[in-house]
Amino acid sequence: MVTKTEDRACPAPDAGAEAFSRPAARFGDDGNLEVRASAALNCRRALWYAATEYEPTNPPSEDSLTAMEAGNALEPVMVRAMERADWKVDPADPLNPQPVAVRVGPNMVVAGHPDGTVRMPHDGDNTETDTLQMFLFEGESDWLSYGKEMTVEIKTRGPEAFKRWRTLGAERSHPASVAQAAFYTLGKFGQMRDAVIATMDTGSRTWDFEVIPAVRLERALQDACEWLGEVAAHHVLNGADPDALPERDFSAGSWQCRSCPFLDVCLPGSAEEVEETQVEEEVSDEEARDAVSAYTEAQDAIKEPEKAKRAALKTLKAWMRRYRDSKATVGGRTVSVVTSKRYSVNYRKLNELLDPEVRADIVTEGESEYVRVS
Numbered sequence: 330m331v332t333k334t335e336d337r338a339c340p341a342p343d344a345g346a347e348a349f350s351r352p353a354a355r356f357g358d359d360g361n362l363e364v365r366a367s368a369a370l371n372c373r374r375a376l377w378y379a380a381t382e383y384e385p386t387n388p389p390s391e392d393s394l395t396a397m398e399a400g401n402a403l404e405p406v407m408v409r410a411m412e413r414a415d416w417k418v419d420p421a422d423p424l425n426p427q428p429v430a431v432r433v434g435p436n437m438v439v440a441g442h443p444d445g446t447v448r449m450p451h452d453g454d455n456t457e458t459d460t461l462q463m464f465l466f467e468g469e470s471d472w473l474s475y476g477k478e479m480t481v482e483i484k485t486r487g488p489e490a491f492k493r494w495r496t497l498g499a500e501r502s503h504p505a506s507v508a509q510a511a512f513y514t515l516g517k518f519g520q521m522r523d524a525v526i527a528t529m530d531t532g533s534r535t536w537d538f539e540v541i542p543a544v545r546l547e548r549a550l551q552d553a554c555e556w557l558g559e560v561a562a563h564h565v566l567n568g569a570d571p572d573a574l575p576e577r578d579f580s581a582g583s584w585q586c587r588s589c590p591f592l593d594v595c596l597p598g599s600a601e602e603v604e605e606t607q608v609e610e611e612v613s614d615e616e617a618r619d620a621v622s623a624y625t626e627a628q629d630a631i632k633e634p635e636k637a638k639r640a641a642l643k644t645l646k647a648w649m650r651r652y653r654d655s656k657a658t659v660g661g662r663t664v665s666v667v668t669s670k671r672y673s674v675n676y677r678k679l680n681e682l683l684d685p686e687v688r689a690d691i692v693t694e695g696e697s698e699y700v701r702v703s
């Protein structure tokens with residue numbers, strides 16, 4: 330199933346009008362199973378449902394469609410932001426995006442439409458700078474200051490997901506995006522090279538980027554090909570039989586299942602299992618309503634005192650500054666100006682320098698659960 334990287338790029342299917350509305354997987358006229366690059370790490374059973382044309386039982390909600398459209402609408406904003414930061418961006422034409430395709434096996438192709446390509450402004454130690462370009466344009470600083478052309482994946486994420494990506498790096502937080510960038514890079518250039526994932530925080534509307542080195546993209550590509558190889562083998566064994574379903578990759582409760590368009594036909598996890606995890610403490614609806622009222626009442630009660638506390642501290646800070654003092658006794662209480670240092674980690678540099686496995690030892694992830702009432 331595994332072929333040499335350079336041999337995998339192949340002619341892409343036509344872009345056509347339905348470039349952005351293709352199903353996650355489908356059987357082409359030639360019998361090949363064509364998987365959308367953005368769905369390469371999807372649940373393999375869900376890919377099979379899509380390819381064999383099961384009717385989605387849980388189409389995206391209006392809210393998720395709005396979020397998706399907002400994400401798409403922000404792409405040009407992101408492009409302009411990168412250009413303002415001196416990147417050279419060649420975005421895909423939204424009316425005629427250029428398709429790329431990569432062969433994963435004799436009967437499977439992964440295809441998609443890259444968001445575009447970028448050249449990074451040269452900061453003086455970019456080893457990727459195109460030496461031929463340096464030779465040709467010697468003396469023309471505008472040309473000398475850019476690195477090699479790379480594919481760019483433009484993403485928009487909510488504040489939590491944005492923070493997670495920045496902290497953990499794309500391979501750990503959003504491996505599907507890295508696999509997608511790997512397929513696009515190989516499909517576009519016929520060989521692996523560094524790629525950029527540029528992400529906008531939809532909350533603060535700030536953006537950042539991560540360069541994924543070619544060697545790590547190659548690894549992401551191998552992993553994705555292995556993952557998809559099982560569907561390809563399933564296809565060889567069963568043809569396009571809609572009743573021969575691959576195993577489920579996820580279980581009830583996972584976000585993959587919760588947002589799966591085929592949830593009601595797949596029914597992951599037995600009813601008993603789901604019930605077992607839910608039995609914790611019997612709380613009636615009435616008690617839940619009372620809890621929300623009690624919470625709101627308590628919240629309102631502390632609002633004013635908190636505001637008064639903040640105003641008093643602001644006054645005291647100004648007063649201490651006036652006397653350039655860091656400690657004083659007022660009305661029998663000690664008032665101090667406390668200075669603390671803040672340390673920050675440049676996650677972009679860290680993520681670029683370290684492999685995901687090494688990072689996992691350094692930047693660890695824990696999970697906590699709390700209830701928020703808004």
Ligand code: SF4
Binds near residue numbers: 579
């Ligand atoms: S419901 Fe879950 S297990 Fe079933 S196809 Fe969807 S993602 Fe896969």
